[in-house]
Amino acid sequence: MAEIVHVPLDGGRAYDIHIGAGLLTNVGEVVNGVARSNRAVIVSQPPIAKHYAKTVADSLVAAGFDAPDVVLFPAGERYKTHRTLEKLYGALYELRPAIDRKTLLVALGGGVVGDVVGFLAATYLRGLDYVQVPTTLLAMVDSSVGGKTGIDYRAGKNLIGAFHQPRAVFADTATLRTLPVRELQAGSAEVIKYGVIRLPRLIDDVIASSEFGTICGPRYPHAVLSGAIRRSCEIKAEVVTRDEYETTGLRAILNFGHTIGHAVEAATNYRRYKHGEAVAIGMIAAACIGEVAGVTPPQVRDDVRRAVFNAKLPSALPDDVSDDALIALLGRDKKSENGAPKFVLARALGDVVSGVAVEESAIREGLAMQRAKYTAEGVPS
Ligand SMILES: NC(=O)c1ccc[n+]([C@@H]2O[C@H](COP(=O)([O-])OP(=O)(O)OC[C@H]3O[C@@H](n4cnc5c(N)ncnc54)[C@H](O)[C@@H]3O)[C@@H](O)[C@H]2O)c1
Ligand SMILES: [Zn+2]
Numbered sequence: 001m002a003e004i005v006h007v008p009l010d011g012g013r014a015y016d017i018h019i020g021a022g023l024l025t026n027v028g029e030v031v032n033g034v035a036r037s038n039r040a041v042i043v044s045q046p047p048i049a050k051h052y053a054k055t056v057a058d059s060l061v062a063a064g065f066d067a068p069d070v071v072l073f074p075a076g077e078r079y080k081t082h083r084t085l086e087k088l089y090g091a092l093y094e095l096r097p098a099i100d101r102k103t104l105l106v107a108l109g110g111g112v113v114g115d116v117v118g119f120l121a122a123t124y125l126r127g128l129d130y131v132q133v134p135t136t137l138l139a140m141v142d143s144s145v146g147g148k149t150g151i152d153y154r155a156g157k158n159l160i161g162a163f164h165q166p167r168a169v170f171a172d173t174a175t176l177r178t179l180p181v182r183e184l185q186a187g188s189a190e191v192i193k194y195g196v197i198r199l200p201r202l203i204d205d206v207i208a209s210s211e212f213g214t215i216c217g218p219r220y221p222h223a224v225l226s227g228a229i230r231r232s233c234e235i236k237a238e239v240v241t242r243d244e245y246e247t248t249g250l251r252a253i254l255n256f257g258h259t260i261g262h263a264v265e266a267a268t269n270y271r272r273y274k275h276g277e278a279v280a281i282g283m284i285a286a287a288c289i290g291e292v293a294g295v296t297p298p299q300v301r302d303d304v305r306r307a308v309f310n311a312k313l314p315s316a317l318p319d320d321v322s323d324d325a326l327i328a329l330l331g332r333d334k335k336s337e338n339g340a341p342k343f344v345l346a347r348a349l350g351d352v353v354s355g356v357a358v359e360e361s362a363i364r365e366g367l368a369m370q371r372a373k374y375t376a377e378g379v380p381s
Contacts, residue, residue: 002026003226005233007145008241013165017145017233019226023172024055024133027106028063031131034167037102040068041095043088043117044108045075048135051178056108056133068106069095073116077270080112080152082160088120101125104167110136110183111143111275115158118149122164132169136179137187137216138276140171141194141232142254146240155266156332163245171233173226176216184214186276188311189257191215193283194232196304197253200349202228203307210310252354256344257283260367263329267321273314280313284374289366290345293358300346305374315374323367327360 002020009015018030031040040060042053049072057068071091073084092099105128107117114132121130132144150161176184188206195203205228209215216225236254243250261282265273273281287304290296308315317326330341341363344354358366 003230005230005237007165007237009165009244015166015168017169017171017237019140019171019173019230019233021172021174021222021226023170024052024175025059027056027131027133027170028059028061028065030168030170031060031104031106032063032065034129034131035065035102035104036129037100037104038065039099039103040065040106041092041099041103042068042070042106042108043120044070044072044113046072047075048109048113052108052133052135052175056106060106075112077112077152080116082151082153084116085120085151088116089124092120092124099125099128101128103128105130106133107131107144107166108133108135109139110134111139114139114144115149115161116151118147118164118166119151119161122149122162127164129167130164132166134169134171135175137176137184137229138190139187140173140176140229141187142190142236144169144171145233145236147244157262157265157270169233171229173216173222173229176225177218179216181214182274184216185312186274188215189276189279189283189308189313191228191232192304192307192311193254193256193279194235195307196283196300196346196349197256197344197352198235198350199231200303202231203303203349206307207310210312215311249355252342253344253352255354256346256352257286259330259341259343260285260289260326263326264318264321266329266332267325268318272318277314280308280311281315281317284308284315285317285366285370286343286345288369288373289343289358289363292362292365292369293345293356295345295347295353295356297348300349303349304346314376315370316376317367317370317374319376323364326367327363330363 005017134144147165153159212220261279287301
């Protein structure tokens with residue numbers, strides 16, 4: 001049984017997020033209702049296409065689509081570049097018969113596929129429709145929803161991009177069975193984030209999941225997993241609907257843990273940590289900094305830390321990255337204004353305040369607190 005979360009955008013751009021096990025076989029049927037022609041192109045990466053491209057293609061054909069072309073690019077954040085994009089433009093250009101503006105792109109994969117294909121769809125032929133078929137937990141609860149698309153540029157993550165909403169999202173939770181455990185754990189950091197910013201019971205779901213291995217392990221109750229994904233999507237959908245282009249400050253709450261998290265990722269050249277792992281460290285940092293700033297009660301820090309620890313995510317700042325290095329990187333964050341970093345701080349579990357300018361001395365004190373309290377246990381090898 002699929003669960004559906006509606007994203008009510010204006011101008012005919014509303015779309016549904018479908019969540020459930022085994023949904024890939026229904027993609028064609030649902031896509032039929034939103035596609036403007038019988039032509040679809042699946043864009044994916046080899047490790048994902050190997051498992052799932054045929055199921056999606058068969059479902060499109062069964063629903064009356066022409067046999068879809070499948071275009072692949074290599075897996076890894078390092079391929080989220082204009083070089084990949086250039087190759088994908090070339091691959092689309094070479095397809096015969098030629099594709100047109102009514103052709104639908106199907107982004108089958110994790111956040112990298114979703115971001116790249118979304119941007120491809122935003123730009124090729126001045127804009128194609130696309131659907132997201134997220135296959136990582138992170139993509140299901142976060143990146144596939146909300147229409148932010150883009151690529152990395154030089155040292156900057158997502159520096160080039162566009163807002164371009166998908167026509168539908170299909171989160172088939174059965175695809176998580178082939179996802180490496182470390183990726184599952186990293187994705188659960190974003191679920192914890194939704195718990196902190198809106199719905200504390202998500203934190204309980206993640207904490208409970210440690211008894212079962214991971215939130216997506218075979219023994220973890222499926223209803224709890226799909227419920228956690230649905231609730232995460234509901235929060236993201238609500239925030240995106242009210243602040244689609246990040247102008248009112250509301251969408252910024254999704255960045256809880258990301259201010260220091262992004263600095264940690266950049267300082268370690270995006271190699272050492274998965275995004276969610278850096279966000280876990282950043283959420284502990286935000287709790288410590290919030291505590292120093294007099295906003296966050298110590299109990300909230302303990303709760304966040306317990307969830308992070310249970311999800312087997314790291315809490316400690318990397319020993320070989322100095323506070324000076326992190327603070328220097330904060331000014332370059334896309335979300336900073338005139339070089340001054342803005343923080344999302346928790347007042348309670350489920351209640352955060354965004355756009356808080358914190359004195360550098362308080363940031364330093366918060367980082368010192370984190371370094372003193374949390375040492376390297378849980379750091380990925
Ligand atoms: N657009 C947004 O709003 C938004 C939000 C958060 C993150 N992001 C972006 O998302 C990206 C990270 O996404 P991610 O964590 O999904 O990583 P990812 O897309 O790199 O996927 C991780 C790895 O798992 C493989 N994989 C994916 N699904 C699989 C499956 N079911 N079975 C086996 N292997 C599978 C991929 O090929 C890849 O090697 C970052 O680039 C980040 O900037 C975007
Ligand atoms: Zn994130």
